[in-house]
Amino acid sequence: MKFSCERAFLHAAVTTSARAASSRSPIPALEGILIEAGQNNVKLTGYDLKKGIYTKVEAEVSEQGSIVLNARIFSNIVSSLPEGTVMLKTDGMNVNIKCENAEFEIIGSDAADYPELPTVDKQSAIQIPQSILSCMIRQTIFAVSDNESRPIYTGELFEIGNGMLTLVAVDGYRLAMRKEAIEGAGEDCSFIVPGNALSDLEKLCSDTEEPVQISLGSKHISFAIGETVLISRRLEGEFLDYRKTVPQLYRVELLADRYLFQRTVERVSLLIDEKVKTPVRCIFGESQVTVVCATSLGKAEDCCMLEGNGGELEIGFNNRYLLDALRAVTVDEIKIRLNTGASPCVVVPVEGDAFLYMILPVRLKSGE
DSSP, X not given: OEEEXXXXXXXXXXXXXXXXXXXXXXXXXXXXXXXXXXXXXXXXXXXXXXXXXEEEEEOXXXXXXXXXXXXXXXXXXXXXXXXXXXXXXXXXXXXXXXETTEEEEEEOBOGGGSOOXXXXXXXXXXXXXXXXXXXXXXXXXXXXXXXXXXXXXXXXXXXXXXXXXXXXXXXXXXXXXXXEEXXXXXXXXXXXXXXXXXXXXXXXXXXXXXXXXXXXXXXXEEEEETTEEEEEEOOOSOOOOHHHHSXXXXXXEEEEEHHHHHHXXXXXXXXXXXXTOOOEEEEEEEEEEEEEEEETTEEEEEEEEEEEEEEXXXXXXXXXXXXXXHHHOOSSXXXXXXXXXXXXXXXXXXXXXXXXXXXXXXXXXXXX
């Protein structure tokens, strides 16, 4: 195999494919990137048996062929090279990489040992602009569970119906939901995508109207962005019926400036030790919320103006869960819906239903 291409293009392709390479695996090939030189391009693939990413880069190919290179080593080499044209050639398992005056000799492994990526038996497909999908993931993924004992919640629910795409994440303590109208949605369907695949997908998307092509198969799903494709297994199981979980009636509804409320909680949180996780106490009164936190380091108190009367309702929150929701919101003003000190707090937009965040309360002890 022998090819040459611009260092900047090769670096971008290596960085992209390496996201799916395994950091540690009993199968050594999975810690590598599969490099396949075709007629006028080079395909780079990373795969950890759960998700795979492949992308193509234009190249001048003198000799076609394939080899597997350790992802960490190859990525470090390419990122350190000077700008210019990179020459890569193989002699058996010996690989020579050269750019300007820099030259490396490393050992690769046989491409025949690299597992084949699963194929997606396309049952349905939709398109959505990269900027919108990236935003939807970013505004919900913080609520994906990291508890492997309930694997279904380590992913996000994608629900397509009535021309809308809805993403839902839940971890047992909070729920994040985001909606967006999409064109040409096709038939109604729902599926669950692992959170780690969505984290990579969000990074692959750019702030553009160029589409992400989502192809749904019986066991896998693919996301195609230009020359880059991410393939992930689907999570199987019964996801939470979020419509029945979110309260429909509320005793208290308040309007708040999202940024001012966020900054108030952030200031009071400065005294919280993450190991102890002392809750913040929110007292919703007339036209304001008072936020208090007492820890072994001291006591902090601040208040934020609101519209409405909370009737001095006191609720304790995990500060990080509350802040995650407030930071995810992109509008200036929000509605805060409450019932009792033991009921969930729900945050929604003033108009419409583009997002919904639900945070469960924390039981307050005397003195907190």
